[in-house]
Amino acid sequence: MYICIGNNYLNDKDMILTTTPNIEGRPIREYKGIVTSETIIGANFLKDITAGLRDFFGGRSGAYEKVLLEAKSTSLREIEDRARALGANAIVGIDIDYETIGETNTILMVAASGTAVVI
Secondary structure (H helix, E strand, O other): OEEEEOOEEEEOOOOEEEOOOOEOOEOOOEEEEEEEEEEEEEOOHHHHHHHHHHHHHOOOOHHHHHHHHHHHHHHHHHHHHHHHHOOOOEEEEEEEEEEEEOOOOOEEEEEEEEEEEEO
16 A cells, blocks of 8 residues: 655555655665566456547546556555565655557556665
8 A cells, every 4th residue: 555645655664655866854875776667457348348438428437547556556566576675665766657558559558667775
């Protein structure tokens, strides 16, 4: 579970994840390296139909939003695990990118990267 505070994400294990290059009031003592993750998740046929109806009539697609949230959470958890394995207790400069792939653009990819550090 991640709690968003401004640009910072704090998880229940006290690792700070942030999109900023530093953490105010917490100097970086050591850089451990770049951590990355790619999460690829397929959207099923029923979600495609529902999303198509939303596109036609307007409104948000809760099904796709749920899939995107799941993919983002998985990518953040993976870079956190990789940073922890390097001995880091924070990740700075996180970038999250979203893409659709596949012949029919029904596969969603979330890529996350950042720098693992010790604060």
